[in-house]
Amino acid sequence: MVESRLTGQVRVVGVGLLGTSIGLGLRARGVDVILADASPTNLSIAIDYGAGRGSLADDAPRIIVVCVPPDVTAQIIAAELLAYPDALVTDVASVKLAPLEELRASGADISRYIGSHPLAGRERGGPLSGRADLFLGRPWVVADHGGVSYQRAALLDDLILDLGATLVEMSPEQHDSSVALVSHVPQVISSVMARRLSDAPEAAVNLAGQGLRDVTRIAASDPELWVQILGANSGPVVDVLREFRADLDRFIEALEHPSQGSSRRRINEELAGGNTGVARIPGKHGLDRRYSSLVVMVDDKPGELARLFVEIGEANVNLEDLRLEHSPGAQIGLAEISVLPEVVQRLTDELSQRGWRIAG
Amino acid sequence: MVESRLTGQVRVVGVGLLGTSIGLGLRARGVDVILADASPTNLSIAIDYGAGRGSLADDAPRIIVVCVPPDVTAQIIAAELLAYPDALVTDVASVKLAPLEELRASGADISRYIGSHPLAGRERGGPLSGRADLFLGRPWVVADHGGVSYQRAALLDDLILDLGATLVEMSPEQHDSSVALVSHVPQVISSVMARRLSDAPEAAVNLAGQGLRDVTRIAASDPELWVQILGANSGPVVDVLREFRADLDRFIEALEHPSQGSSRRRINEELAGGNTGVARIPGKHGLDRRYSSLVVMVDDKPGELARLFVEIGEANVNLEDLRLEHSPGAQIGLAEISVLPEVVQRLTDELSQRGWRIAG
Structure with missing residues (x-):
């Protein structure tokens, strides 16, 4: 102890x-x-x-x-x-x-x-x-x-x-404005986005991919708790939400006139601003540029994923990040494996030789 | 062949x-x-x-x-x-x-x-x-x-x-309105959210957790490609963005008067609408209620994750989903494992007996 x-x-x-x-x-x-x-x-x-x-x-x-x-x-x-x-x-x-x-x-x-x-x-x-x-x-x-x-x-x-x-x-003020930005507003945005799905056609929802899943994951959070949090931090949250809305208004305005010469430049600037922002988040995340990824197909049965990781270990490669995805209706899962860029080719070759299907 | x-x-x-x-x-x-x-x-x-x-x-x-x-x-x-x-x-x-x-x-x-x-x-x-x-x-x-x-x-x-x-x-129209909802608008929302981080204080960004990472992951996408996609589908995208903005306006208005009696009820309704929407997305995602999850601490070195999955396989438990996370500065990763609810306790016990630290 x-x-x-x-x-x-x-x-x-x-x-x-x-x-x-x-x-x-x-x-x-x-x-x-x-x-x-x-x-x-x-x-x-x-x-x-x-x-x-x-x-x-x-x-x-x-x-x-x-x-x-x-x-x-x-x-x-x-x-x-x-x-x-x-x-x-x-x-x-x-x-x-x-x-x-x-x-x-x-x-x-x-x-x-x-x-x-x-x-x-x-x-x-x-x-x-x-x-x-x-x-x-x-x-x-x-x-x-x-x-x-x-x-x-x-x-x-x-x-x-x-x-x-x-x-x-x-300071208490600095804390509250910080969490408004990195926690409370993302919760609101995720919930409002997910709400758009609540009466969407089934056929549309069935086309959902990993992007939508990620954006709306935290929309599954407990409303009772979040009502209390958002109510207690309403000032800073409203400040950030208004800035978000001003950006969104500019985006909508540019998209309303897509054939205007300046429209594309403005949309590009907004998207590039998003690139800059997401790159500032520390630690590991989906599109982390420090790692390379490969996707391996894994049968959806006990032991298969274990066999994959044993063989990655035998190749003496360290997994940096990992994400599992199932195709709708398929008996096969996709394991997206992130590794250091210098080992991705060797790992791809080793796994292919051992009969794993690399799914792209 | x-x-x-x-x-x-x-x-x-x-x-x-x-x-x-x-x-x-x-x-x-x-x-x-x-x-x-x-x-x-x-x-x-x-x-x-x-x-x-x-x-x-x-x-x-x-x-x-x-x-x-x-x-x-x-x-x-x-x-x-x-x-x-x-x-x-x-x-x-x-x-x-x-x-x-x-x-x-x-x-x-x-x-x-x-x-x-x-x-x-x-x-x-x-x-x-x-x-x-x-x-x-x-x-x-x-x-x-x-x-x-x-x-x-x-x-x-x-x-x-x-x-x-x-x-x-x-139909082409049905396709375009479907992808506007499940792909193009989530891309815009993620980018606009991430943009808010671009000039945020370092101390705030350092408090980022998995929720913000998920919401902003696709904000790392290529602006050149997305300018073309959004420009070509501007009508349906603007339609959904306007609905999103109307919901957001209601949310902001409710938060501007947090002490009003109706404010909490309205915020709760918006958040509950997000619960309903995210539950409609098919397939596996982070807060999927069909699975239970446990978090196992894994040393950040080759073979450790393999050993974990071998032992999960030996327990004859099928992994339904998996997410890896590293604590900033830590030599230890957290593997969040999703399994069927009826096996989570048995797996927790088996892994604990084998010396794995269950991190909550």
């Missing part, structure tokens, strides 16, 4: 995905984790799952992490500040300015509150979706409002580092 | 990705494929690559496939109709009404022309990106304008079936 940087108890309020994952991660480092939840059922599941223990009368947590839905975050933070007058309180809500202002307005002691936001999640919620390693390598924003002493804030830093996340410091 | 349904020669004009792939696919079935291209260099590459042979004076192709950029498609179709007065001519452009109208206006013999569009592609272009199996299991639209005899049109059906694609019949 790697020793924790934290000393003393950590109290986690709300045992959904994030709260349970924090509990599991800290327990794995030997921290004494106290769990609380409005639902006795969820609380007992999280305790049985190993995320921590129930609270006792003489608990004295040094740090409290509030992991409840955005709508009730400020209210629970205020209650915890009152109940534990020596503790630092943080939260993990995906909006940071609204709860801070609510706390200020209510006269809460914000010299002991510092908001934070781990950029981690998965589709499923609830305690049983929690994982000790959920935060590993993910950014975790600390939204410092300047009113917390360095010594107190260091407790939160230790907790974040204990969970293997990467600490990122931002 | 599986025998071809086609008899006689097939002429392919334009040896980019699609033309070369058609040549390779038909050659693999023993068809006599004649290649032509405006670029002698590309033509000689495609011939060396095995996609067909150069043309001879006494060639008498029964079917000609025009695979050139959208801007010049109608002009090349007209030239081929004149040069080969007994042949059926088709094309593979992603817009179908504009070339047909251009041909009608020019007085071309459209009783020998029937447009088509294979829904297949990859990021790379040029003859060397061609693959014999590119069309396998993909939809291939035949856009019948009603003026071609059944007997002639059957030649195109045979070619499509030879290449392993799934034949889909539509």
Whole structure:
């Protein structure tokens, strides 16, 4: 067991995905984790799952992490500040300015509150979706409002580092405008695009390819949660959506007169701007230019994909990225394999020799 | 070799990705494929690559496939109709009404022309990106304008079936409005979204997660090609973009007054509409509810992923979908594995017992 940087108890309020994952991660480092939840059922599941223990009368947590839905975050933070007058309180809500202002307005002691936001999640919620390693390598924003002493804030830093996340410091305003751009507006755009499909002809929807699937994937997210997030960050989200709409208006206007000489140049500029923007996203993504890809046809039965990866391993090639796709109605899947450009030809040759069909 | 349904020669004009792939696919079935291209260099590459042979004076192709950029498609179709007065001519452009109208206006013999569009592609272009199996299991639209005899049109059906694609019949108008919705508008939306990132603060872009990556993946597409496609299908694309904008306007208006009682209900309705729309897309995609997923941590070195898939195979579990993700700066990748819901717990247990870390 790697020793924790934290000393003393950590109290986690709300045992959904994030709260349970924090509990599991800290327990794995030997921290004494106290769990609380409005639902006795969820609380007992999280305790049985190993995320921590129930609270006792003489608990004295040094740090409290509030992991409840955005709508009730400020209210629970205020209650915890009152109940534990020596503790630092943080939260993990995906909006940071609204709860801070609510706390200020209510006269809460914000010299002991510092908001934070781990950029981690998965589709499923609830305690049983929690994982000790959920935060590993993910950014975790600390939204410092300047009113917390360095010594107190260091407790939160230790907790974040204990969970293997990467600490990122931002002001609450900077956080909210950042996530409006990279998370909240993409959610809105994806949902609005997907909505266009809801009454589309079946024949049209059947022509859908990977592009549409990617653009609309997150449109499957939970409306209840997103109503709360978007409502709490409406200012920054509206700002970005208006800029998006201004760009879209220009695009539509250019397309309305496709035969005008300037139309093509303007459309080209908008599309090239998209090229520039997507190239700025760090890490691996579909059209990543650092890798070359090949598509291998794989029979849709157990063991076939395993055989493929064994043989890629035998060729001593490291897979950089991978995407599976099934053709509608086909018994064959397509595995799109991304590798370093210098090995793609060798891998293609090796796999072909071993009888794999390279599908282009 | 599986025998071809086609008899006689097939002429392919334009040896980019699609033309070369058609040549390779038909050659693999023993068809006599004649290649032509405006670029002698590309033509000689495609011939060396095995996609067909150069043309001879006494060639008498029964079917000609025009695979050139959208801007010049109608002009090349007209030239081929004149040069080969007994042949059926088709094309593979992603817009179908504009070339047909251009041909009608020019007085071309459209009783020998029937447009088509294979829904297949990859990021790379040029003859060397061609693959014999590119069309396998993909939809291939035949856009019948009603003026071609059944007997002639059957030649195109045979070619499509030879290449392993799934034949889909539509009118040119139906095709163009369908691809506007499922392909052209998603491209515009993705590009406009990505453009917002082009001058965003570095700190914001660094918080990007998988959602933003998915929404903006196709924004990396080639502007030159898309200017031609969007210009040729501007009417249907503008129609869908206006509907999108009307939905977006409603969304923005609701978000501008987040404290109004009706605002939340309206936002919820828009998001729920996105849920409904994305659920209509056939086949496998990220948040597919038919599958359950688990995330396994994999060391970023050759053979590790192979070992994982061998052990999944040994557990006799079939992988339904798979997505790899790397945490920024981490030496560990996350493999998100989708399986049937009834086996996810057993697989989680088996992999945990074998020492794999399940990352949530």
